[in-house]
Amino acid sequence: MSTAGTHHETEIIVDPEVPLVRIVREFDAPPEKVFRAHTDPELVVQWLGPRSLEMRVEHYECRTGGSYRYVHSRDGEEYGFHGSFHEVRPNELIVQTFTFEGDPDGVALEKLRLEDLGGGRTRLTATSLVDSFADRDAFVAGGMETGIQEGYQRLDELLARSTESDSPAQGEGGPQEPTM
C-alpha cells in the first residue's frame, strides 16, 4: 500500500468580518481516525507543529472540562502552550482555548469540526477567534502557515501508517511509535 496518496492543500482563510482565521483541510482517513489523532496525546506529539520542533506534552485531557499544556522546543529554546477543552464531541467537534505563553495575555477560542465525506475521507475545518484584528493579523503574519501545513503533512503520514497497519498484508517489523 502506498503512503504517497493525494496531495491535499491547506486553505488558510482570513475572515473579512470578524477577527478569525479559518483553516480547511481534507484527509484520506475517516473522522474517527482524524479525531483520535487530535485527542490521544501519544498521537498528537507525532504530528502537531513543524518537523523542526520537538513536542513534549505536560498534560492533555481532551474531554469536555479538561485542560492541556505542551512545550515545543528547538536548540534549547522552549515555547509553552496551554488551554482548556470547553467541549469535546467524539468524531465531530472540539472547542478549546489556546494561549501561547510568550504572549500570556493573548487567548484564542478555537473550534475544530470534522465532516465525514464518505469513502474514508474527512474535511477538517478549524477556526481561531481572537478579540482584535491586529492580533489576528500578527498571528497570520508570524509564520503560522508553515507550521500548520507541515503539521498536516505529518498527520497525513501518521494516518497513512495507520491505514497500512489496518491492512491484512502488514509487513515485517512493528512501528517504533504508538500508532492508531
Add this chain to the structure above:
Amino acid sequence: MSTAGTHHETEIIVDPEVPLVRIVREFDAPPEKVFRAHTDPELVVQWLGPRSLEMRVEHYECRTGGSYRYVHSRDGEEYGFHGSFHEVRPNELIVQTFTFEGDPDGVALEKLRLEDLGGGRTRLTATSLVDSFADRDAFVAGGMETGIQEGYQRLDELLARSTESDSPAQGEGGPQEPTM
C-alpha cells in the same frame, strides 16, 4: 453602617469593530472581595443573575484548567450553563468559556478584569466575545441587560453585608447564608 451606598451604573457597550460586548461596573469593595464573590460558589449563588431565578451549582472549580456547570430555574423551567476556566489570576483576571445550553453550539470567550481604584473600590470590566455580530446582537437584544444589572445590584448587597461583618460594631444574630 449603611448598606445604601452610592448607586453605581452598569455600562453595557457593544463594540463597533468586533463581535464583543463590554460591561463596566464599579463596586464599593476591594478587588479581593469582588474576586472572591466570583470564585467561591457559595457566594456566586447569592448574586449571579436576576432575583426571580433560583441558582443551583453543579460544579464550580474556579481555577486555571477548572470547569463549571450551573442551572438557573423559575417555575419548573431550567436553564443550564457550562464552561471552562482558561485562566484564573487571583484578584485580577478570570478568562473562561460560556455556553447557554439552550443554544448548545454557541460559545463565548469571556474575560473579567478587576482594577483597584483605591479607597476600597474596584472597577470590573467584563468582555464577552463570540464569532458573529448576529449572535452578539441577539444576546444583547435578548434581555441580558436586566439580568446583569440586577445581578450586580445583588452583588452590591452581598459586598455591603460583608463590609458590615468586617466592622467591630457587628450587630446581633449571624447571617443566614455564607458571607465573605
